[in-house]
Amino acid sequence: MKEAPLSFEASAFQCFVRGLRGVWRDEAYRGSVEAARRAGSDEPAEIERKARESAAYQLYSWLERHSQQFKYYGRYGIVRWMEERKDELAKVLEESSKRHPELLQLNPALELPEYVRAVDTHQHGGGIWGDAADAFAYETSSSAYSFSLFNPRTPMELYAATARKLAPQAKAILDLGCTSGGSTRALARVFPGARVIGVDVCAPPLKLAHLRSLEQGVLTHFRQGNAEKLADADASVDLVASHWLYHEMPPAAVRRSLIEARRVLKNGGGFMAYDMYLVPGGAIGRWLQAGYAARNNEPFAHTYAGMDMEKELRAAGFTDIEMKIAHPEPSPEVQAGELPPHRTHYMTMITAKALPIAARGAT
Ligand SMILES: C[S@@+](CC[C@H](N)C(=O)[O-])C[C@H]1O[C@@H](n2cnc3c(N)ncnc32)[C@H](O)[C@@H]1O
Known part of the structure; x- marks a missing residue:
């Protein structure tokens, strides 16, 4: 099962959806930015109130919400397509889970956090924790048809290259929130010989991650666990x-995860978070980001961008904190902190080092 199992009709339909995303990302976005500039305000709420009258912004926001619904639930939507093959996909994952079981550690007793269970993240009903069909649907969706419209391998390669610079000698590595393991395998490829463990709260994508690693011959471990409470011993990991x-996590959960990361890291170990955080483009950028978070059911994209991560990291016991926009397709505008010519996700690379914990005795 090497290729995303989409039929010809489903692939053609998804190309149409990508075309709609192109309109969203280009003309509709540019018209919305013009409307926002005309609003002449530094307040996202005020920009929203005034820009609503613009046809370009109405189109932009409609496409942002509905093209995603087409993608998942249209006539040839990815979720519909996968659900038709639900039993077959479940069987594929059950069988592959029996191969090299030492590499896949599931925990049926693990309680899913409410923010995972209760939010239809990305407008995917039930999200990715439900069953095999959901895991395959998310994999197909994020690997070929995501909002970012750039090759999903590019950010993963940047992620792995940064990890290599941050902790070149790392032997024990955690990749938190690994889903179907693309980021975990990217790390494993640049750290040959290291023990790289992908951790996720949801079982179906972990089984798929395991299958993909077996298919690609990349040695990775996967473990069902919560980033807020890791199973690793104190000071046992070189890179988190x-x-x-x-x-995808509310602020209190992010905070707990930073404290956990510091607990499991060795003194001087590396911490890295690659995600949407810094928002270029001032008030207009914040307005667009808040709208995206609401329309695509990613409520914590908004709250995460509002956190003071430097302060949080210091409080959790980190030093040498650096954060910068590290976009896979950098444009001069984004580098300068301004809005880019096309709408896309703005990725921020945050890196830090674990401060020694004096009271821990042996470490
Ligand atoms: C957007 S996906 C990450 C994508 C993945 N790293 C990749 O690059 O392909 C976010 C993942 O985080 C997982 N997740 C959310 N909260 C978590 C938590 N507290 N602990 C572990 N995983 C979590 C979700 O189940 C989901 O699979």
């Missing part, structure tokens, strides 16, 4: 990394 995790 995450790729698009924190924008």
Whole structure:
């Protein structure tokens, strides 16, 4: 099962949806930005009130919400397509889970956090924790048809290259919120010989991650667990990394995860979070980001961007904190902190080092 199992009709339909996303990202976005500039305000709420009258912004916001629904639930939507093959997909994952079981550690007793269970993240009903069909649907959706419209391998390669610079000697690595393991395998490829463990709260995507690693011959471990309470011993890990995790967690959960990361890291170990955090483009950028978070059911994308991550990291016991926009397709405008010419996700790379914990005795 190497290719995303979409029929010809479903692939053609998804290309149409991508075309709609192109309109959203280009003309509709540019018209919305013009409307926002005409609003002449530094307050996102005021910009929203005034821009609503603009046809371009009405189109932009409609496409932002509904193109995602088409993608998942249209006539040839990815979720519909996968659900038709639900039993077959479940069987594929059950069988592959029996191969090299030492690499896949599931925990049926783990309680899913409410923010995972209760939010239809990305407008995907029930999200990715439900069953095999959901896991395959999310994989197909994020690997080929995401809002970002850039090759999903590009940010993962940047993620892995940054990890390598941050902790070149790392032997024990955690990739938190790994879903189907793309980011975990990217790390495993640049850290040959290291023990790289992808951690996620949801079982179906972990089983899929395991299948993909077996297919690709990449040695990775996967474990069902919560980033807020890791199973690892104190000071046992060299690098704790995450790729698009924190924008899916409420602030208190992010905070607990930072404290956990510091607990399991060795003194001087590396911390890395690659996600949407810094928002270029001032008030207009914040307005667009808040709208995206609301329309695509990613409520914590908004609250995460509002956190003071530097302060949070210091409080959790980190030093050498750096954060910068590290976009896979950098434009001069984004580098300068301004709005880009096309709408896309703005990725921020946050890196830090674990401060020694004096009271821990042996470490
Ligand atoms: C946007 S996806 C990450 C994508 C993945 N890292 C990749 O690059 O392909 C976020 C993932 O975080 C997981 N997640 C959310 N909260 C979590 C938590 N507290 N602990 C572990 N995983 C969590 C979700 O189940 C989901 O699979």
